Amino acid sequence: MLFPQSTYIQRRQQLRELVGEGLILIFGNNEAPMNYPANAYKFRQDSTFLYFTGQHRDGLVLAIDCATGQETLYGDEIDIDDIVWYGSVTSVAEMAAESGIAHTAPLSQLFTLNFSLLTLHYLPPYRHDNLLQLMELLGKNRQEVMAGRSQRLIDAVVKLRSIKSAEEIAELERASHIGYLMHTAAMRMATQPGMTEAYIGGQLDGIAASHGSIVSFQSIVSMHGEILHGYPSAAPLEPGRLLLVDAGAETREHYCSDHTRTTPISGRFTQQQRDIYDIVVDCHDLALTHAKPGVKYFDVHLDVCRLMTERLKALGLMKGDTEEAVQAGAHALFLPHGLGHMMGMDVHDMEGLGQIYVGFDAETRPRLDQFGTNALRFGRRLEVGHVVTDEPGIYFIPDLIDLWQKEGTNKDFLCFDRINEFRHFGGVRIEDDVLITPDGCRFLGSERIPYKAEEVEAFINK
C-alpha cells in the first residue's frame, strides 16, 4: 500500500456518504491474456479499486454496504501449487486487514447475493471479463449491464479522485521524473544516425519499466506528428524531419506522467519548422499564465486557439477575424484536439467513467457537433489540486486539408494555397503536466525537459 491505512478508510467513508444508499461494488482487475490464457500482459490494477483499497492483486472485488457501513473484500486464496509457481503471497484476509476492511469472502459468495432486492452501484466495466462477470451476476445482457452503471457512484468517484492530495502529488512528481528520463533519452537518440522510431519507442518502454512499472500509454514516436496517435515504425529517421515523442510512465503505484517533445532530427530546426514550433511554445506558455483556480479550462483552451489563430494569420496560413475564426472552429484544422486532460492514476484520469463526467459540468459542456471542440477532454473550472496537461499542437494533416479544401470548410478563414506549402511538414506538440495551486499553477517534476527551440538545440547538440 502506498498510503497509510487511514487514507483508504477515509476515502471509503467519503464514498459511502456521497453515494448514500445501496450496495457499492468496485471490481479490481483480473489478469489480461495476451496470446493464450496463462500468458498475460503485465498486471495493471484498476485505478479506482487501487484508490479505495491500495491492493495490487488480481481477482478482488470490494463491496460497501451504504446502509450498514459493512465492507467486504471478495477474493480467493491460493494453494500450494500456486506457491510453487508464484511464491507465498499475502492472503485475502491479510490484505483486508492491511486496508482496514473488516470482512472477507470467497468470490463465489458474490453469486449468493440477491441482486433483485438490492440497489446496486457499479462503475461501467471497461474490461470484458468484468463485464461478463456482471452479466452473469445480474443475469443481464451486455447492453443492460452497461446501461445499469451508477451515475451516483460515477459522480462520487470523480469528485474524490479529481482533487489530488499532497501525497498523491509527491507520487505524480516521481512519475514526472521518469518522464524526464524518457524524453531526454529520446531527444538524444533522435539525432543518432540510423536510428528508428521503433528503437526509441522500445527504449522508452524500458526506461518506464526500469524506473516505474509501465508506460502510461503506448508511446507515440513518429516523424508523422500529424498522426495524433502515430505508433513507431521500423523505418530509419530522416534528417530534416521532426520527431514527435508523446510518452509517459506509471510509477509502481500507477501514478502517471505524460509529456510531449518535438525534436529536429538534424539537430537544428529549419526556418519553416521554427516558425510553427515557436507558435506552439508561446501557446504552451500562455496556458500557464491563464490557468488558475476558478478559471474554466475551456476558456484557457479558447485563449490558446485565439493566440494560435493570430500567429497563423501572421504566417499567412489563416485570415479573417480571429474571434469569428475560433468560434467557427477554423483553427481545428491545425489543432483538432483540446488543450489538455486531467491526469492522475490514469493518464486520462478516470476516462473509463465517462470523459464527459470527468472533464465537464453543466456550464462547460462543449459542443459535440463541432470538429475539434468535440475532442476536448477537460473544460471545468480549475480547482486547487487538479492536475491537467497543457499540450497545444499544430499539425498539417494532408487528408484533412484535402477534405476541407474540397468541401470548402471554413474557407473564409483558411489560406489553402499557403497551407499546402506545409502539407509535408508533419506536426508539433509540446506537453507538460501542470498542478493547479492557490496562486495559479506549476509544472510537475523537479527538472524541466528542454522545450524552447534554443534549449532543445543546445541540449541535443551538447
Add this chain to the structure above:
Amino acid sequence: MLFPQSTYIQRRQQLRELVGEGLILIFGNNEAPMNYPANAYKFRQDSTFLYFTGQHRDGLVLAIDCATGQETLYGDEIDIDDIVWYGSVTSVAEMAAESGIAHTAPLSQLFTLNFSLLTLHYLPPYRHDNLLQLMELLGKNRQEVMAGRSQRLIDAVVKLRSIKSAEEIAELERASHIGYLMHTAAMRMATQPGMTEAYIGGQLDGIAASHGSIVSFQSIVSMHGEILHGYPSAAPLEPGRLLLVDAGAETREHYCSDHTRTTPISGRFTQQQRDIYDIVVDCHDLALTHAKPGVKYFDVHLDVCRLMTERLKALGLMKGDTEEAVQAGAHALFLPHGLGHMMGMDVHDMEGLGQIYVGFDAETRPRLDQFGTNALRFGRRLEVGHVVTDEPGIYFIPDLIDLWQKEGTNKDFLCFDRINEFRHFGGVRIEDDVLITPDGCRFLGSERIPYKAEEVEAFINK
C-alpha cells in the same frame, strides 16, 4: 505480411482439407483495454489468425467455408476521424487481396449467418471479448461456448503449426538473437552494485521492444529462482545469491524466443552453487544428445530426471534406487516441471488450444495425478521441424520441502536433513531453444549465451 501470399493460401487450403466440412471461423484479436477503454496494451494479434492471414490489424475475423472453399475476411473500415488519430491504414479489401482472400464483409454481417444450420468450427476463445462475441453470435452462455470449440479444428491447427518451415525457422533465429542481447545484458547488469531485479526486468522489456515487438512473456528476474514464475521485485540484488533470469522476445512478426540463465551476483559461484549448477548444465547437455526425430520427448525428460537423481544422490540429497525414485516422482521435489515445451508464434506454442493436444498423443499422455509429471508440457515423439525448449532446473522450495517432509512424501528417496542445508539456496535453471533436425537437434540463434560455469564467470568478469 511476413511470407509470400502463396504461403497463406496454401496453409488455408491445407486447413480446409484437414477439417473437411462446415464453416471455420478464426477470430483475430481486438485491442485489450488496460485501465480504460481507449488505453490499450500493445496490440498482439492472435497467432493462429496471423498464421493463416499474415494480417496484424485488430477487429478481423476469417471465415472459410469448407464445402465451397469460399473465404471471407470480416472487418470494419475506418473513417476520417480515425485517420486524424491513427493515419491512413490499409483497408479490409486491401488486406484481403494481399492475403489472397476473395471476399470481405463488415463485421455486422457475421450476425446475419444462421448458425443453427451450420456445422461451425472455432477455437477455444482465451480473450473475454471474443468469448462474449461468440456468446452473442450463437445465443449461448459461457460454458456452452467453451464446450462447443471444435476438436477437429484444434487438431488441424496443431498439425500444421507444429512443423516449422525454413522461413519460420529464420524468424525464430531472429527472435533468438534478441534473446541473446537480452540475456547477455542481464548477466552484465547482475553484478553491478545497487542493481535491482525490477531495473533489469525493465531493461529486458526495452531490448525486446527496441529490437522486436514485446517480451514473449513477463520476464522472470529473481534471486528466488525457486519461485518458478518469480516476477522482479524492487529490492537490491544481494551478493552471494544467484539471479535467475527467464526471458524472451517476440519479433515484430511474433515469433518467440525463450532462454534462462542463472548468474552469480558476486561474479563467482560458491562451491555449493557450483555443485548444483553443474548438474543442471549436464542435464541440459544430455537432453541435446538424446533429442532426435522419432524419440519421445517424454523419454528425454525421464533420462534427464535419471541423471539428475544420480547426481543428487552423489551429493547426498537423494538416496535409493534411481529408477524407483524417478518412477515415484521423488526428483520432482527439485524439478517440479517438465523438460520443455513447444515454441513458435506463442512462447508455449498453441497453449491456448489446449496443452494436452499440442504436447501429447495417445502414447505419450502423462500421468496427471503425479506432482511434477502433471506439469509436463510436451512429451510427443520429436519430428523434424519441431522447436522445443530444453530447460532443466533444480530448485529448493522451502514450502514444498516442509510439506513433503511433514507428510513423508517420497521419504525413501529424499535426504531431508541434507536438503535442509540447501533450503535458502534458491534455484538454478538453464534454458535454450532447440530445433529438431534430420540428424538430431541444434540450438537456435547464431550466438550461444554463455552457460557453462566457467564461461559465465569469464563473461561477467570481462
